[in-house]
Amino acid sequence: AQSVTQLGSHVSVSEGALVLLRCNYSSSVPPYLFWYVQYPNQGLQLLLKYTSAATLVKGINGFEAEFKKSETSFHLTKPSAHMSDAAEYFCAVSGGSGGYNKLIFGAGTRLAVHP
Amino acid sequence: NAGVTQTPKFQVLKTGQSMTLQCAQDMNHEYMSWYRQDPGMGLRLIHYSVGAGITDQGEVPNGYNVSRSTTEDFPLRLLSAAPSQTSVYFCASSYFDGRGPGNTIYFGEGSWLTVV
Numbered sequence: 001a002q003s004v005t006q007l008g009s010h011v012s013v014s015e016g017a018l019v020l021l022r023c024n025y026s027s028s029v030p031p032y033l034f035w036y037v038q039y040p041n042q043g044l045q046l047l048l049k050y051t052s053a054a055t056l057v058k059g060i061n062g063f064e065a066e067f068k069k070s071e072t073s074f075h076l077t078k079p080s081a082h083m084s085d086a087a088e089y090f091c092a093v094s095g096g097s098g099g100y101n102k103l104i105f106g107a108g109t110r111l112a113v114h115p
Numbered sequence: 116n117a118g119v120t121q122t123p124k125f126q127v128l129k130t131g132q133s134m135t136l137q138c139a140q141d142m143n144h145e146y147m148s149w150y151r152q153d154p155g156m157g158l159r160l161i162h163y164s165v166g167a168g169i170t171d172q173g174e175v176p177n178g179y180n181v182s183r184s185t186t187e188d189f190p191l192r193l194l195s196a197a198p199s200q201t202s203v204y205f206c207a208s209s210y211f212d213g214r215g216p217g218n219t220i221y222f223g224e225g226s227w228l229t230v231v
Contacts, residue, residue: 004157006157009155034220041225042224042225043205043222043223043224043225044158044205044222045222046220090157090158092158102160102163102173102174103148103160103207103220104160104174105150105157105158105159106157107155107156107157108155108157
């Protein structure tokens with residue numbers, strides 16, 4: 001079955017610093033990959049998605065992610081963190097033995113941004 | 116645009132009680148699903164549907180029933196609530212691209228359920 005591993009349940013950066021949130025996946029077929037953001041007491045908002053087009057995917061709020069098949073990774077980056085980026089981020093995958101109907105989420109990474 | 120609407124937003128149940136979480140979408144999406152979110156575990160898929168009359172199990176289906184009689188509605192039923200079902204529940208919908216929810220998945224705002 002497909003799975004997602006997010007390295008680091010908590011990440012802390014300074015305002016203006018690079019944001020790097022790590023995601024590795026497993027899937028036996030070409031996957032769809034997603035990053036979602038969740039602000040406190042709110043639902044999930046799609047940041048970006050990869051569906052077998054360009055390997056570098058640009059999303060909202062200055063975030064981007066690169067699909068690397070050889071590394072089975074889909075890390076999320078932002079060149080300069082802003083205080084408003086503080087939230088929980090989820091990587092998700094569909095495909096593999098679970099099929100594209102099932103979106104499987106990682107455990108999440110909580111991003112803290114300090115002045 | 117209403118998008119995906121979940122009700123109720125908050126609910127407290129006693130062990131053994133039953134209830135239904137309602138989910139409705141107004142985007143004519145074929146694909147709908149229910150997730151539960153627990154601390155440190157991300158979101159886990161409970162049940163999903165690829166169209167009216169079609170449902171299937173996700174990762175954690177035990178203790179939950181669903182039905183899909185219309186395109187718009189996808190209710191989640193807890194037949195006999197247990198404290199382990201205390202969680203935040205999210206309903207989601209999207210177009211179905213022939214393989215799965217490849218397009219943008221829209222989430223509801225969540226339903227906080229406590230079972231005592």
